[in-house]
Every structure is written in C-alpha cells, then in structure tokens.
Amino acid sequence: MRSTTLALLGLLAAVSAAADERQVLLLIGPPGAGKGTQAEFITRKYGLPSVSTGELLRAEVKAGTELGKSLAPIMAKGELVSDEVVNQLVADRLAKPDAARGIILDGYPRTVPQAKYLDELLAWRGLPKVTVLHIDLPEAEIISRLTARGRADDKPEVIRDRIKVYARDTEPILAHYAGAGYHRIEGTGTPKEVFDRIERVLAPSRR
Numbered sequence: 001m002r003s004t005t006l007a008l009l010g011l012l013a014a015v016s017a018a019a020d021e022r023q024v025l026l027l028i029g030p031p032g033a034g035k036g037t038q039a040e041f042i043t044r045k046y047g048l049p050s051v052s053t054g055e056l057l058r059a060e061v062k063a064g065t066e067l068g069k070s071l072a073p074i075m076a077k078g079e080l081v082s083d084e085v086v087n088q089l090v091a092d093r094l095a096k097p098d099a100a101r102g103i104i105l106d107g108y109p110r111t112v113p114q115a116k117y118l119d120e121l122l123a124w125r126g127l128p129k130v131t132v133l134h135i136d137l138p139e140a141e142i143i144s145r146l147t148a149r150g151r152a153d154d155k156p157e158v159i160r161d162r163i164k165v166y167a168r169d170t171e172p173i174l175a176h177y178a179g180a181g182y183h184r185i186e187g188t189g190t191p192k193e194v195f196d197r198i199e200r201v202l203a204p205s206r207r
C-alpha cells in the first residue's frame, strides 16, 4: 500500500514538473531578424513544436485555395493579412495535441489585437503565459540578409515596406509584453551566437 502511494506521489511530481516546463515562446522581430532560423534551433534542442504564420499563409497561397488567392496580393506588397485570418490559423494549430506541451510562435502576434486574442486563447487552453524573445536587428543587416535570400517578398521596395509595417503595427506590441517574460535578443552575429543568447534566457542553469 505504502509503495503504491509513493509511486503515485512520484508520478504526480513528475507530471507537475513536466507541466512546469511547458512554454509558449513568441519570436518577435523585424523581417529577416532570424525568427525562423532560431525557431528551428529551439525545436531541435528543446523539442517544442513551432509554427510560422508566414509559412502557413504561404502554403495557402501555394495551394491556390480561395483564401490563398485573396492573401497573395497582400503578402506580395508586404502588408499584414487580417487579424481574423491569422488568429484562426493559430487557434487551429493550438488545438492540435502536440501544442498541449507548449509551442513556439514565429511571426505571431504582429498586432495589438492579435496579442490580446492570444492572451485569451492561451488562458482558455490552460497554457502558460508567454516568454517573448524579441530578436532585434539593424535595418542595414535586414536588407542585406533578405536581398541575399531572394524570397518572392524580398524585393528591395517590398523589404522597405515590410520594415515600415513592422514599425507601425508590430513594435507597439512590445509595450503589451513589457515586464516579466520579455527578453530582447541581439540579432547580429552568426545564427549560433544568436542561439547562445536565447539559451541564456531559456535554460540559464542547464547549459
């Protein structure tokens, strides 16, 4: 009897420790800051699934769905698609079983209404409060990285517009997240150097 109780207590302790380790990481930063690159590093090291709203939207465009057809001209200009569309994509993704242990959101939220929606969604799903990794990068570096990559929306005039949209619509969400859980990450240097900075935030004692 005593050994059964001890085994149960051990199981409960393990479950609650696992629950404590759940994390919702937000990768926020200007275009080309390295959000997608760092999401991959974090997934590889910590096993957290990640979702990029940009990738989900590009998949819709590529699939030629009605939604995709309506998104294509907006994305080609570097403008943001509507909050309703991305909020729904994220809500659907968070409903998948693997998100119950946490998730990395790359490129979401990008507006104050999206940030407020996410607060409610996480509370409703019983997920923890967010840890914000704000990857910052000077404009000159953004332009040189994206010009070298050459994605459809990496044309110089579109890059300039994406930077403007980021300053206008996305930077204001940093005030929404000011305080505990907010971390500015210097985005210059090699991908590994940036990841080292992220690890100092995520696992200072486990490195």
Ligand code: AP5
Pocket: 029, 030, 031, 032, 033, 034, 035, 036, 037, 038, 052, 053, 054, 055, 057, 074, 075, 078, 079, 080, 081, 082, 083, 086, 106, 107, 108, 109, 110, 114, 145, 146, 148, 149, 153, 162, 187, 188, 189, 190, 191, 192, 194
């Ligand atoms: P999205 O796909 O999110 O594009 P973005 O934010 O402009 O970001 P990027 O993918 O260009 O850059 P990144 O920061 O991920 O950097 P990456 O690792 O790729 O969004 C695209 C569009 O979708 C938006 O314009 C909008 O229309 C729409 N959208 C998406 N989310 C939305 C939302 N929430 N609401 C409304 N609309 C939304 O790296 C970039 C390049 O640099 C790569 O070539 C990489 O290899 C290189 N690189 C990375 N790190 C380094 C490093 N340390 N040193 C040198 N090179 C590096």
